[in-house]
Amino acid sequence: MSKVIIIGAGMGGLATALRLAYQGFEITVVEKQSRPGGRSNVLMENGFRMDMGPTILVMKDVFEDTYRAIGKDLNERIDFVQLDPNYRVYFHDDTYIDLYSNMAKLAREVEKVERGSAERLFDFIGTSAKKYELGMKFVDRNYDRITDLANPQALAELVSTKSHQNLYRQVSGFFRGNDKLAKAFSFHSMFLGLSPFDALAMYSLITYADLALGMWFPKGGIYRLIEDMVTLAGEMGVTIRTNAPVKEIRIHKGKVLGVELENGEQIDAEIVISNADLPYTYQKLINGNAVRDYSEQKLDRMSYACSGYILYLGVDRTYSHVQHQSLYFSEDYKANLDAIFKSKTLPKDPSFHLSIPTVTDPDLAPEGHSGIYVLAPMPNLSAGINWEEAAPIVREQLLDQLERIIDPSLRSHIVWQREYRPTDWENDVNAVLGTAFGSLSHGFLQSSYFRPNNKSQHTQGLYFVGQSTYPGIGMPMVHISAKLVTERILDEWH
Ligand SMILES: Cc1cc2nc3c(=O)[nH]c(=O)nc-3n(C[C@H](O)[C@H](O)[C@H](O)COP(=O)(O)OP(=O)(O)OC[C@H]3O[C@@H](n4cnc5c(N)ncnc54)[C@H](O)[C@@H]3O)c2cc1C
Structure with a gap:
């Protein structure tokens, strides 16, 4: 063989x-x-096990x-373990909503942001399901010729599901311009290293996969x-x-x-x-x-994807008021994403993904401790940012926000920490331009x-x-x- x-x-x-x-x-x-x-x-x-x-x-x-x-x-x-809720989404004004796979619970959350939005949520999930069904036909196959993609039936389905439109604009339309709900239901394209302001509406299939098919954590x-x-x-x-x-x-x-x-x-x-x-x-x-x-x-x-800055923290306390997975959206989300993808500058007020896996699995830290992971998407190395100078700035910004949303005395409870910069992906995995999620x-x-x-x-x-x-x-x-x-x-x- x-x-x-x-x-x-x-x-x-x-x-x-x-x-x-x-x-x-x-x-x-x-x-x-x-x-x-x-x-x-x-x-x-130091007794912490951190993805x-x-x-x-x-x-x-x-x-x-x-x-x-x-x-x-x-x-x-x-x-x-199935996470429930999937995420907590924190907004800049100290409010938050939880995103559940259970549609009744999810509807209750969106109603908290805007009364009457549950019905539009169901419309959004329904059309996203169609995009998922269509998208999987393109995902799960080998390609040999252009007609494998561009055939009359595929094009007709693309147009009928409005998958060719702009993601953020379309999601915002479903929620009648409500900024918080538009953010909460469009950010998923970031997982592909793509700004929702530039992505095709097709990518709300990821939102569907996250919400409707469930989110899991391996012990x-x-x-x-x-x-x-x-x-x-x-x-x-x-x-x-x-x-x-x-x-x-x-x-x-x-x-x-x-x-x-x-x-x-x-x-x-x-x-x-x-x-x-x-x-x-x-x-x-x-x-x-x-x-x-x-x-x-x-x-x-x-076109190369974005990078990121990650802070890994071990703290000598546990939290009962946080979720395993959370997202924090800066007030000017568009400016944040434009800095990452367009002007390629250090975001002034970074949005971030917060994961506290010890909420689900306390064995990932010593008894009475928590492991905290904070990932802020950043421009890739084509931006020419000096990470020796930038990393301490981003670190302090992230700690400030964490003290605001989860623990006002967080800094004094840190017992272990590490960070990961765009340059680390380049050095460790030979990532072109230090791209994080993929190149x-x-x-x-x-x-x-x-x-x-x-x-x-x-x-x-x-x-x-x-x-x-x-x-x-x-x-x-x-x-x-x-x-x-x-x-x-x-x-x-x-
Ligand atoms: C911070 C971060 C958060 C993410 N979050 C999520 C998430 O929550 N959910 C999700 O589904 N995905 C997420 N992703 C994306 C996901 O992790 C990646 O897309 C996926 O793991 C990539 O796997 P891969 O097999 O393509 O290879 P890679 O993981 O890129 O591995 C390539 C390997 O090749 C090795 N290599 C390179 N050059 C050489 C060489 N010359 N000789 C020998 N070996 C070499 C590298 O060292 C590396 O081990 C995230 C990624 C990152 C970085």
Whole structure:
């Protein structure tokens, strides 16, 4: 059976390793970092166990599908808790609402903001469900030709669901311009590194997935998923080598020969799958003579997603008045998003995502302590911000807001802390421009058929998996990506 090398032990790389090993391929995963996981990594220090990247798990059925494909049951191996509510949304004026999957409870919350808005909420959820149904047809498939995307039926459905319109404007229309509700039901595109002011209305399918399909938390945190995949990979004979950065993908006469590591070691394989960022793979791992799918100029012209600043805190107290997941929206949300995506400057009043996983799982911290994760989206490194100077400023802004919304004496209770800056993604996972959630943004011209293909057109045996090929950014999407690249390889190599 063919030998396969997977560059990168991110979630997509690991899911592909499991699927292909189950089909009998001989798999070696080579990972640059000392621990698998990539953007889904973990900090384990001073008794705190803190997810470093993703904290929100939606579309759990997609994770279950990876396990089903290898004859396992995800729910037998990992203990999931459904979050209820999914999020608390804090506004600048010290008010908040809770977003529930239960529609009756959700309706009660929106009525608190504006009387009569429940009916419009149901309209919004109904149309978002149609977008979800339509969107999944484009998400869960391989692409070979433009007609896979642009056919009369698909276009008619796109227009009938108004998916081609602007996301923020459309959501705002449903809620008759109520600013708080428009924010609360449109921010989800940020998870794809895309401003709701620029995104297609199609992306309210993410809002639907979050609210209607439920949000889950694996006991032990998101990194439990990585640990379990690594365990399964070991049982299935997959070799995972950490501290093994790849220097070059070896290609001869249009065919993959294997990889060369930074230490000069060569490993042979008929198939190489890069889970590293695709633009980085073309720029750094493929010798100039072999690069034909994407020229340097073409890579430069691509649109790159945003980055972020994260503060991880351990505090010596617990909270009964907070939720596991929250969002804080700055007053001038548009100015905040324009700073990130347009002017590429440091936001003056950053919005942020707050996660306190110890609310659900106290074992993630020493007894009587809480773990706090605060993620503020930021411009990527093309902004040229000096992060040595900027990080302390953002840190203080975030602590000020946390003291306002959750604990006035928070600073005096911090017993452990770490931070993560845009430059860290560049250094740790070779993220082009330090992009956080994924490298390529999700505008129309970088989605589905237009997103880079998971198969090289010019090099036989070279494939891609993960956030920079289709379907795109986010844990569920990279699991689907693993399924799609496996289908391709089984078609072509079995
Ligand atoms: C802060 C943050 C919050 C997020 N929140 C969420 C969320 O709540 N929900 C959600 O669903 N998604 C979220 N995401 C997105 C999600 O984490 C990613 O889209 C997903 O994990 C990407 O997985 P991947 O398989 O594409 O690869 P990556 O995680 O990007 O992994 C690629 C791997 O390749 C390795 N690599 C790179 N170059 C080399 C080389 N030369 N040699 C060897 N190895 C190499 C890297 O070290 C890395 O391990 C978040 C991401 C971040 C960063």
